[in-house]
Amino acid sequence: MNGGDDASSSAATSGPPPSLEWRFSQVFGERTAGEEVQEVDIISAIEFDKSGDHLATGDRGGRVVLFERTDTKEHGGSRRDLEETDYAVRHPEFRYKTEFQSHEPEFDYLKSLEIEEKINKIRWCQPANGALFLLCTNDKTIKYWKVQEKKIKRISEMNIDPSKMESSSNPPPQLVANGLPADKAHGYLTKDFSFPPGGIPSLRLPVVTSQDTNLVARCRRVYAHAHDYHINSISNSSDGETFISADDLRVNLWNLEISNQSFNIVDVKPTNMEDLTEVITSAEFHPIHCNMLAYSSSKGSIRLIDMRQSALCDSHTKLFEEPEAPGSRSFFTEIIASISDIKFSKDGRYILSRDYMTLKLWDINMDSGPVASYQVHEHLRPRLCDLYENDSIFDKFECCLSGDGLRVATGSYSNLFRVFGTSPGSTEAATLEASKNPMRRQIQTPARPSRSIGSMTRVVRRGSESPGAEANGNAYDFTTKLLHMAWHPTENSIACAAANSLYMYYA
Secondary structure (H helix, E strand, O other), X not given: OOHHHHHHHHHHHHOOOOOOOOEEEEEEOOOOOXXXXXXXXXXXXXXXXXXXXXXXXXXXXXXXXXXXXXXXXXXXXXXXXXXHOOOOOOOOOEEEEEEEEOOOOEEEOOXXXXXXXXXXXXXXXXXXXXXEEEEEEOOOOEEEEEXXXXXXXXXXXXXXXXXXXXXXXXXXXXXXXXXXXXXXXXXXXXXXXXXXXXXXXXXXXXXXXXXXXXXXXXXXXXXXXXXXXXXXXXXXXOOXXXXXXXXXXXXXXXXXXXXXXXXXXXXXXOOOHHHOOOOEEEEEEOOOOOOEEEEEEOOOOEEEEEOOOOOOOOOOOEEEOOOOOOOOOOOOHHHHHOOOEEEEOOOOOEEEEEOOOEEEEEEOOOOOOOOEEEEOOHHHHHHHHHHHHOOHHHOOOOEEEOOOOOEEEEEOEOOEEEEEEOOOOOOOEEEEEOOOOHHHHXXXXXXXXXXXXXXXXXXXXXXXXXXXXXXXXXXXXXXXXXXXXXXXXXXXXXXXXXXXXXXXXXX
């Protein structure tokens, strides 16, 4: 008998994993009914770290808020306790950790341009010595932050209460080298110190009784003046030493330790700007190979480049684009084809891309077309003219993959988001709402079956659509959109931003 053959045949017959049932976990910054959202509080970036123990969000006010996972720490009891609670469904739970002001509004006097403080992207770097490190960027400036716990020592058991020696209203005296006030260095005790009646029976040395910890965020590096256009992406390399930043026309390579120099590795700026036909919309390093990265364009193409080939990577290693269907071209074709976000799968084998209407999954070994397509809100296609007039057609939705690569997710309007299964034969296509009842709009209409994402035949899958009023998009609220979301790296848990609220779900 061949055990390997039996295993592969049983895996093939087992079919796709069952569809997940999503449940509400937590919400931070929940709005009350009728509460008006302040523009500066709207979340503009979300990112889990590699371990999944920390979550960072950035907002339009330039603030970065950190959350830490609590459920893993609380389950550190005895083995018997762990065995008794083993049957219970565990899911990631987070709590507020700290926040800091990363960016401030600036003004470029040379270009007469106001630079917003809005956080465009956040990326976690390798932690070291118990400290957390993050890269945060606005339109022009990238900052490297270190967040660390500092111990605050408290002194007690002194003979005299220090608070009684000096009035709290008086400013602290200027000290000289020996610790005495500069103007009272001689005869200090005779003037400012009075012995209690009966004297001091014994001299006690002060001791440290407690060490409180306080989280302190410190900006370690500022990477500035390297982009003429707005930064849309930052991505760290797997080597832990370098990262890239991308704007509309260029991709720059940085070393984390060097803030005054970067290398331009991609430049799509034509000699004559009138010849410009496409711009860079997103860029991402390969999660394993530090020499490979991918960037997407406004024409719907993805280019994979290898930095070992040349210093200036204007020529790509592979080009991923879907040929246009004959007779389908319209005024909106190029606008909705623009890719707003790309993400590599954890193993680096697949690239997930999001354009205005669809999610597409690409195998980096097959550049003839996507292995799967998922329609996010196809029912809005008849309303593209309205979406163009109110500028919604230019909204940039992000996408994410689960850690195991079995599912993908992205956002839509009315604070809805979609979750699709990518396994062979999977029909999973859930529609969920960013609220305390995510399944409220769940429609159990299965998607059309498809073949494996690993097959060499290009597959097009259609997501389930909602019947009734939402089928033609009339009931959709285009002012409430779910642009930013992130999938936990090891668990089926999703964090998504609805205006100033951070919602978390698990399955």
